[in-house]
Amino acid sequence: MSSPPLSASVAGVDPTDARGPAPRAPHAPDADRAAAPAAVPVPVAVAHGATRLALAGSDAAGVLFVIGLVLALTDGAPAAPGFGSPFTVAATVATVLGLYAVHGLYSQIVLHPALEMRRLGTVTAVMGLAGGIAGFAVTGAPAAGGWMAAAGILGAVIVPSCRVLGRIVLAPLPWWGLPAVVVGDGPQASSLVDTLRRWPEIGLYPVAVLRPNSADVPAGDGGVGAASARRCSNAALDLSRRLGIPYVLLTDTDASRMQQTNRLRHYSRFFDHVVVAADACAGAAAWTTERCGAGLFGYGVRSYALQPIGQGVKRLLDVAGSLLALLLIAPLFAVIAALIRLDSPGSVFYRQQRLGREGRIFTVLKFRTMYVDADAKLEEILQTDPAKRAEYQQYHKLQNDPRVTRIGRILRRFSLDELPQLLNVLRGDMSLVGPRAYMPGELEKMKGVSRAVLETPPGITGLWQVSGRNTLSFATRVDLDVHYVQNWTLWLDLYLLLRTIPVVLSGEGAS
Helix, strand or coil, X not given: CCCCCCCCCCCCCCCCCCCCCCCCCCCCCCHHHHCCXXXXXXXXXXXXXXXXXXXXXXXXXXXXXXXXXXXHHCCCCCCCCCCCCHHHHHHHHHHHHHHHHHCCCCCCCCCCHHHHHHHHHHHHHHHHHHHHHHHHHHHCCHHHHHHHHHHHHHHHHHHHHHHHHHHHHHCCCCCCCEEEEEECCCHHHHHHHHHHHHCHHHCEEEEEEECCCCCXXXXXXXXXXXXXXXXXXXXXXXXXXXXXXXXXXXXXCCCCHHHHHXXXXXXXXXXXXXXXXXXXXXCCCCCCCCCHHHHCCCCCCCCHHXXXXXXXXXXXXXXXXXXXXXHHCHHHHHHHHHHHHHHCCCCCEEEEEEECHHHCEEEEEEECCECCCHHHHHHHHHHHCHHHHHHHHHHCCCCCCCCECHHHHHHHHCCHHHCCHHHHHHHCCCEEECCCCCCHHHHHHCCCCHHHHCCCCCEEECCCHHHCHHHCCHHHHHXXXXXXXXXXXXXXXXXXXXHHXXXXXXXXXXX
């Protein structure tokens, strides 16, 4: 069966870069080019099986790590006899993975990592506590039951972390995840493509965008819209049959009830999974960490201010995490301070006023990465260089900034200049994870959503930092910070901390 021409088919998703880290500007290809959607590198059945095996492998690594940790803490001899033997370890791993499978933790590979971590962590904790009770009942030894329960609590953090790291590391590989077709016009379609490419660990990658209302399709008996819709339908049928694509994402929310009903019935004949995107998908991130609408149409958000227990746990983790990090990196602090002194005259630290929670002003600490006359240099650059002025107005930063010192470029590339902010976290001005710490002068530029962003303490890392960092416009950063606040959970914080690791190591998005 020949492939019919698609209506403005591949919007920024070419066969060579369908899995790229960031979308390019949409284009309107000609009919021949539009007929070739991004390639599906591996048969869908193979990709589905390989991704499931990868998730199970990540879980097995996490379970083995927990077992090794328990053996190390108990000097290799916990109260349960034979616990450390190869047979017992293998049987434990197999049993845990089997219970995960029974709870459906391998049946759904398309899922936001923060949601998956919550499910996996809850099941692991319950399994550990149940095992602890059973261990005590069988052996009569409190220590045996206690260590099994402790293993479950440790596993509730370690196993989900291993799975997320597995998703992040394996997502660029050609066999990872499942292909999807996006059908629709407007910002929702662009946002969905952007989301799937920016967060490939979710498990979907876009191969084509079908635009039913594109004006570049010749009009037939029913006019431009009708002709284009028919071609989209034919294209969807072809993609489903020829490539076995299981997912279609529909974004046209302006259609009438009858049109939507017919579209759902129509596309459900071709695809195993039909997802209807909400209007909110036009934002900077088209995902949520809440259970979608508690069974209703739409999705839910929870206010950070109304989660006092979560806030308390977050603060406890901030204090413990910052103290531990400061102890571990104290020698690195000394080395960086010496290099800054040798590189250029001036203080080791840079202090600047920023907006904290509820708009309170605090002084943020950073390692100095600029020359001492940086502010005067900036004024001169903005007055004499129109291109730099336009860049600064859009991003509030400059690429190849002449104010940055030699050691400062290295510190910025790997975010080492942010390390002194651990002291701000310890003082309670900041959190390990949160929105960007905005300057007071940026308050008026935050599109009237500053109250939402300032509900939580700013963070050393956050959603915007792992989503492009300085390559994002100021407006996009604000959108991502609002999205973080509306979707905040402790699991989202842990996910963002884990996602920060490869971003920092690679220097992605640094200026």
